[in-house]
Amino acid sequence: MAVNIYREYRLKFYLNMRHYIIINDAKGETHPHTWEFALDIKFSRNSFVEFNIFEDGISKFLEQFQNKILNEVEPFDSMMPTLENVTDYFAEEFFKIIYKTGGMLTCVEASETPTRSYIVNISEQEKNSILNKKADARIMSEVMDAVLDDIIN
Structure with a gap:
């Protein structure tokens, strides 16, 4: 009986950005976060993994948000940049980048503080x-x- 065995990796990426939230039509203060994104990725056991290929792809994607006010960058100029919305959007983009390299993104965990995370399981x-x-x-x-x-x- 053949068993499908995969190699699974967890990679972490960091992003410094600022944002504000609007609650009851009142704009909150713009404040900074160092966001952490932990990506769980599966590859076939027979695959040789060149980490730099997907690390470069993820880093290039995140670069457009680095040190920016998130509310001023698409698509968050028209979508509230909450932890949940940012993670949902980024997870879809991360999935595409990882998939192009032959891997499969299975989970994204995002944290804007060390004590608060949001998890997207694919x-x-x-x-x-x-x-x-x-x-x-x-x-x-x-x-x-x-x-x-x-x-x-």
Whole structure:
């Protein structure tokens, strides 16, 4: 019986940024945080992992928010930059970056203080849906290539 064994990693990234929250139409004070993002990533056991590839991708993504007032940067100029909203948005972007490297993001834990975290678990159903869409696109591309080859030849 074949057993699927994966290598699982947890990587941490840090982001210094400021934000403010609006409660009952009153703008709160702009205040700083050093946010910590812990990403759980799975790779096939047969895969060689070049950490710098996805570390560079995540770091480049986070760079656009580094040392900024989050409320002034898209998409948070139109979305309240709460811990939950930031993490939900970043988790989707992190997933895309990790997926392009051949890995699978399974969990993102974000903290804006050492005592407060918000966790996004990416369910098997969500991962499978994303994988199926990619497989469908690949199959369609192969079919189109074959049709074009027949037409040309």
